[in-house]
Amino acid sequence: MLANSQTMAGLKGATRLGDIVPGLRRAGQYLIGPCPFCGGRDRFNVKVADDGDLWLCRQCGDGRYHDVIDFLMRRDGRTFAEVVGQPAARPRASAAPVAALATTPADDWQCAALSAAAECANYLRGDSADAGKVRAYLRDDRKLIDATLHDHMIGFNPAGRHVAGGWLAPGVTIPCTVDGRLWYVQVRTTATARAEAKDAGRRLDKYHALKGSRLGALFNADRLIGAAAVFVVEGEFDALVLGQYVPPGVAVVTMGSAGSLPGNTWLRYFAAVRDIILLLDDDDAGRAALGRWQERLPRARAARLPDGSKDVTDFRRAGGAVWTWAAAVLRGAS
Numbered sequence: 001m002l003a004n005s006q007t008m009a010g011l012k013g014a015t016r017l018g019d020i021v022p023g024l025r026r027a028g029q030y031l032i033g034p035c036p037f038c039g040g041r042d043r044f045n046v047k048v049a050d051d052g053d054l055w056l057c058r059q060c061g062d063g064r065y066h067d068v069i070d071f072l073m074r075r076d077g078r079t080f081a082e083v084v085g086q087p088a089a090r091p092r093a094s095a096a097p098v099a100a101l102a103t104t105p106a107d108d109w110q111c112a113a114l115s116a117a118a119e120c121a122n123y124l125r126g127d128s129a130d131a132g133k134v135r136a137y138l139r140d141d142r143k144l145i146d147a148t149l150h151d152h153m154i155g156f157n158p159a160g161r162h163v164a165g166g167w168l169a170p171g172v173t174i175p176c177t178v179d180g181r182l183w184y185v186q187v188r189t190t191a192t193a194r195a196e197a198k199d200a201g202r203r204l205d206k207y208h209a210l211k212g213s214r215l216g217a218l219f220n221a222d223r224l225i226g227a228a229a230v231f232v233v234e235g236e237f238d239a240l241v242l243g244q245y246v247p248p249g250v251a252v253v254t255m256g257s258a259g260s261l262p263g264n265t266w267l268r269y270f271a272a273v274r275d276i277i278l279l280l281d282d283d284d285a286g287r288a289a290l291g292r293w294q295e296r297l298p299r300a301r302a303a304r305l306p307d308g309s310k311d312v313t314d315f316r317r318a319g320g321a322v323w324t325w326a327a328a329v330l331r332g333a334s
C-alpha cells in the first residue's frame with residue numbers, strides 16, 4: 001500500500017500516544033513519563049495536539065520532537081510505508097506483509113557528518129591535553145582500548161558546532177556506518193556542555209545525536225556478515241566493550257536503546273547467524289524489551305551477567321572477567 005496524506009493525517013490524529021505508551025502522566029499541555037525505549041522516569045515527553053501528538057526522549061532521542069508515525073516505526077521496527085499502510089489499531093500480522101527497507105540519510109548529510117566524525121576521531125588521537133583526558137576517561141571509565149576507538153572511528157568534539165544542518169554537541173562522537181553508509185552520529189555529551197546548556201536555560205541530554213541521524217539502525221551490522229554468533233546489547237558503549245572480549249567470528253550489535261526493535265532492514269543481518277544471544281539490561285526497560293526481541297527473533301536466547309551487573313560496562317568496571325563469562329555463554333554453559 002502506498003502512503004498518502006489522508007491516511008497519514010488520519011493515523012496521526014487517531015493514534016494517541018497516551019493510549020499506547022504506559023506510565024505517562026499529565027503535566028500541563030504535556031504528558032511525561034518513562035521512555036518506552038530506554039526507561040527512566042520522566043525523560044519521555046509528549047506534546048498533545050489535535051492534529052497529532054509529538055514526542056521526544058531526552059535520553060535516547062535526537063533532541064527534536066517526532067510524530068506518531070516515527071514512534072511506530074521505531075517501536076515496531078517498521079518502515080514508513082509499513083506504518084502508513086497498516087493502521088496502528090489493527091494487530092500486527094505474524095508475517096511482515098511488505099519487505100520494505102529503511103533508508104539512509106541523504107548523501108550530502110552523510111558526507112558532511114562523516115567528515116565531522118573523522119575530524120573528531122583525529123582530534124581524539126591527537127596530543128592535546130584535552131584529548132589525553134578524554135582518552136583516559138574512555139580507557140578508565142568506559143574500559144575501551146585504543147584499537148576499539150580506532151576501529152569504530154570514535155572521536156571527540158571539543159566545542160559545539162553546526163554540521164550538516166544540525167548542531168554537533170561537545171562530547172564523544174560515535175558514528176554508525178553500515179556497508180559504507182552513515183546512519184547516525186551519536187554524541188555522549190560532556191558534563192560541562194550539559195551544565196552550560198542548563199545555565200543558558202536549555203536542556204542538553206547525555207546523548208544528543210546529530211540532527212538528521214537515523215537512529216534505530218543496527219550498530220556493528222557489518223560484523224554480522226559471516227559471524228557464527230552475536231550478542232545483542234542495549235547501547236553503543238556496551239557493544240564496544242563486549243566486542244573486546246569475544247572470539248573472532250562473534251559479533252556484538254545494538255539498536256542503540258532497549259526499546260528499538262530491528263525491522264526488515266536489520267533482521268536480514270541475523271538470518272545466517274546460528275547463535276543469537278540477547279543481553280539486555282537488567283532493568284524494567286530491558287526486561288520489557290526482551291520479550292519483544294524474542295517475538296522478532298524466535299531463535300534468540302537470553303543471557304545474564306553475573307553478580308547482578310546492570311550491563312557489560314558495569315561488569316567490567318567491577319573487575320568482572322568478561323572474556324571468561326562470554327566464552328561460557330557461547331558454550332551454552334551460562
Ligand SMILES: [Zn+2]
Pocket residue numbers: 035036037038039043057058059060061257
Ligand atoms: Zn528514550
